Amino acid sequence: MNDVKLKSLEICLTPALFPTFDDSGKTVILVDILRATSTICAALHYGVKKIIPVASVDEARAYKEKGFLVAGERDGKVLDFADFGNSPYNFMNEKVIGKTIAYTTTNGTKAISMATGCGELLIGSYLNHRVLADYLIKGDQDVIIFCSGWKSKFNLEDTLFAGALAETLMESKTFSNNCDSTHAAIDLWSLAKSDLLSYINKAAHRERLRKLGLDDILEYCHTFDAAPVLPVYVDNAIIAK
Amino acid sequence: MNDVKLKSLEICLTPALFPTFDDSGKTVILVDILRATSTICAALHYGVKKIIPVASVDEARAYKEKGFLVAGERDGKVLDFADFGNSPYNFMNEKVIGKTIAYTTTNGTKAISMATGCGELLIGSYLNHRVLADYLIKGDQDVIIFCSGWKSKFNLEDTLFAGALAETLMESKTFSNNCDSTHAAIDLWSLAKSDLLSYINKAAHRERLRKLGLDDILEYCHTFDAAPVLPVYVDNAIIAK
Numbered sequence: 094m095n096d097v098k099l100k101s102l103e104i105c106l107t108p109a110l111f112p113t114f115d116d117s118g119k120t121v122i123l124v125d126i127l128r129a130t131s132t133i134c135a136a137l138h139y140g141v142k143k144i145i146p147v148a149s150v151d152e153a154r155a156y157k158e159k160g161f162l163v164a165g166e167r168d169g170k171v172l173d174f175a176d177f178g179n180s181p182y183n184f185m186n187e188k189v190i191g192k193t194i195a196y197t198t199t200n201g202t203k204a205i206s207m208a209t210g211c212g213e214l215l216i217g218s219y220l221n222h223r224v225l226a227d228y229l230i231k232g233d234q235d236v237i238i239f240c241s242g243w244k245s246k247f248n249l250e251d252t253l254f255a256g257a258l259a260e261t262l263m264e265s266k267t268f269s270n271n272c273d274s275t276h277a278a279i280d281l282w283s284l285a286k287s288d289l290l291s292y293i294n295k296a297a298h299r300e301r302l303r304k305l306g307l308d309d310i311l312e313y314c315h316t317f318d319a320a321p322v323l324p325v326y327v328d329n330a331i332i333a334k
Numbered sequence: 335m336n337d338v339k340l341k342s343l344e345i346c347l348t349p350a351l352f353p354t355f356d357d358s359g360k361t362v363i364l365v366d367i368l369r370a371t372s373t374i375c376a377a378l379h380y381g382v383k384k385i386i387p388v389a390s391v392d393e394a395r396a397y398k399e400k401g402f403l404v405a406g407e408r409d410g411k412v413l414d415f416a417d418f419g420n421s422p423y424n425f426m427n428e429k430v431i432g433k434t435i436a437y438t439t440t441n442g443t444k445a446i447s448m449a450t451g452c453g454e455l456l457i458g459s460y461l462n463h464r465v466l467a468d469y470l471i472k473g474d475q476d477v478i479i480f481c482s483g484w485k486s487k488f489n490l491e492d493t494l495f496a497g498a499l500a501e502t503l504m505e506s507k508t509f510s511n512n513c514d515s516t517h518a519a520i521d522l523w524s525l526a527k528s529d530l531l532s533y534i535n536k537a538a539h540r541e542r543l544r545k546l547g548l549d550d551i552l553e554y555c556h557t558f559d560a561a562p563v564l565p566v567y568v569d570n571a572i573i574a575k
Contacts, residue, residue: 106488109350113486245354247347249514273490276536277522284521295517 099269101235102262104255104278107242108204116211120234122225123208124217125241126250127298128179129201131314134220135181137333138320140190144331146202147195156195165197169305180310200241205326208239216324216331219254219314224321226258230265249296256282289315340510342476343503345496345519348483349445357452361475363466363499364449365458366482367491368539369420370442372555375461376422378574379561381431385572387443388436397436406438410546421551441482446567449480457565457572460495460555465562467499471506490537497523530556
């Protein structure tokens, strides 16, 4: 008989549902595949020292006026006063090494501000899937995978990654799953994984990015383990753990 | 070239997301497979004249005191003052023919009270799938399929039916789908439909009903077209259209 207590695993499909979860003491994994959490992983992997997530455009502007580098977008478009947009490619250059960057996005940074009361807040994407999964499997905390969605609505790209991560966690036999959202995300991932980029063509946000000429990042943002860092939210900033 | 304007089709996965949808002028299909909307279809099919949905237990008690028959449950359990619970089987007898019944449930009737500002509010379940689909396909209104969920959370059983109905509507070529939730629901339905009752074993609420000894209704609630009525919400009550 196995007396090991399994950790609970839940998936929150959009920020509008987050208030229905009890996140106290739990590890929350924030997911915004297109593009905030992919970009955060890339930025820390390529040498950014610290990212300060800010929820509003006004806050981002205030950081700019204080001399910080600022990255930010709304509805996919770069803010006019920002130094960088919301593409992982923006951070693959020497200019950012060792820098602190204030960062605001349509969905991702707002979701961060909702989850700051949990036990530990980590950033997840395909880019850091393995390092993240290993950390969660070795740890003893219950886990909520928190999809940023699009303006509070459900989206496919975050749900698919949540399913991919949940599948890996369930395969470790250290988690239990009594969450309908987790079943659904794992099953959608099982349908999509053999040809992920074709499946993502269905996603409404993929079309939004295409219209903005921003879909050059699609393949990179769906690449496993290209930026193996473990971003954690500590003292109002995100750093590599 | 086809100039026919396609109607829009969206799926709202839980009541917590309903405020993110614009329902004005649209036809909303309320779905609570286990068990409110299945029960409403059965009740009207077996001769109930009118169902008055009430959101709170206190309101239901007030109707009882006024002499109405009352059906109601909370967390799956029959309210102690109610004449009926929330099983479709409760309404398959002569006692209810021609009667008006006040009805409250954990999720379904609350969701009804959120959607009363839409163009037309209909009740959907497997039991009236074909008659409902035919009506929506012939009509010219945009459609939102509104899943009641469980205490504001996502659930599998409502999402699967939403996927089944969405698949039928999309096959008619009279609807367009730019909604990630609709893609997800149709894909989950495609996975589940060949063995629906086995798939439903994953659902958290199926386990809740089993513990309460209430899962005798599972098969009936997943039977296509067993109660071919078109329940519509008019003047604070649900009647057969």
